[in-house]
Amino acid sequence: MVFDVEKLKIDVEKVVPINWVDHFNKNDYVGNWSSIALMSEDGKSENISAMNLGNKSLIYTEALNSCNYFKKILDELLFEKTSVRLLRLAVGAEIKPHKDYCLGYEDGCFRIHIPIITNPEVEFILNNERIIMNEGECWYIDANFTHSVTNKGNEDRIHLVIDGIRNKWTDALFFKEADQTNFIKPVPELKETDKERIIEELKRQNTATATKIIQNLR
Numbered sequence: 001m002v003f004d005v006e007k008l009k010i011d012v013e014k015v016v017p018i019n020w021v022d023h024f025n026k027n028d029y030v031g032n033w034s035s036i037a038l039m040s041e042d043g044k045s046e047n048i049s050a051m052n053l054g055n056k057s058l059i060y061t062e063a064l065n066s067c068n069y070f071k072k073i074l075d076e077l078l079f080e081k082t083s084v085r086l087l088r089l090a091v092g093a094e095i096k097p098h099k100d101y102c103l104g105y106e107d108g109c110f111r112i113h114i115p116i117i118t119n120p121e122v123e124f125i126l127n128n129e130r131i132i133m134n135e136g137e138c139w140y141i142d143a144n145f146t147h148s149v150t151n152k153g154n155e156d157r158i159h160l161v162i163d164g165i166r167n168k169w170t171d172a173l174f175f176k177e178a179d180q181t182n183f184i185k186p187v188p189e190l191k192e193t194d195k196e197r198i199i200e201e202l203k204r205q206n207t208a209t210a211t212k213i214i215q216n217l218r
Contacts (some may be wrong), residue, residue: 001138001173003073008116011067012086012158018063020088021046024204025197031093031151038064038160041073049204063204070160073114079170082109083163089122094150096160097125099191100143101198104165105174113139114130114160121153133159140174181187 020034039058040047047061058081064070074084089095103111115133122129127145141147153158164170174180195217202210202217 003136004069005136005140007069008114008160008169011069012116014066015063015086018045021048023087023152024048024201025098026151027096027197028098029093029095032088032090033093033095034090035087037061037084038065038067038070038086039081049083049201058082073160074162077162077164079167080165082165083161086116087161088158089149089151089157091151091156096147097146097148098197099146099194101194103141103143103163104171105140105142107144108134108166109163110166110170111141111143111161111163113141114162115157116160117137117158118157119151119153119155119157121151122157123150123152125149137210144213 015036015068018036022037023029023033035048037045037048038061040049040061041056041058043061045061045063060071064084074081102109103109113133115135115137118133118135120132124133124147126141126147126215131139131141133139149157171180199214199217202214
């Protein structure tokens with residue numbers, strides 16, 4: 001899937017003046033890494049949590065109200081969204097190597113990236129391999145694997161990042177691009193530091209589901 005870069009940039013310019021929130025995983029990065037929610041449970045753009053564990057569906061935030069092309073993209077992606085954010089990695093900033101929890105397609109959920117503003121000096125490393133994502137392209141990222149990002153360029157990098165729930169529509173999309181056996185693999189080992197980071201995020205959710213997951217992790 002490829003999207004219109006000019007339209008993406010028109011919409012992102014509408015959002016740039018809004019107050020961006022520093023990413024909550026403070027230990028995972030150096031420099032400025034910030035975000036705006038385009039959809040959230042409460043409709044607030046500062047609610048940038050990457051885990052929607054409540055019983056409510058996501059709704060548009062005020063940041064999305066004037067972004068017609070973003071809305072069109074979200075409407076065309078026919079799956080339940082659990083997180084919709086813009087993520088901005090400032091010049092000189094670095095996201096340290098880390099893993100996220102249960103974001104491989106085989107887990108029943110997934111993460112996609114749509115680069116809006118990037119540059120050739122952005123180094124995105126996934127499982128020891130550099131991935132070059134161009135503006136307007138749509139990328140599935142298996143965040144179960146160790147990944148890191150460094151912006152060595154002279155322009156901030158901004159991606160539209162969408163987390164969703166697997167369904168028959170997404171199966172047709174994914175399996176058109178790759179054999180479904182590619183999505184069968186052992187669950188990566190969870191390091192103690194990763195576990196504690198996940199638990200802290202789950203605590204912020206403050207839901208019965210989050211509490212149950214915390215108990216299982218411990």
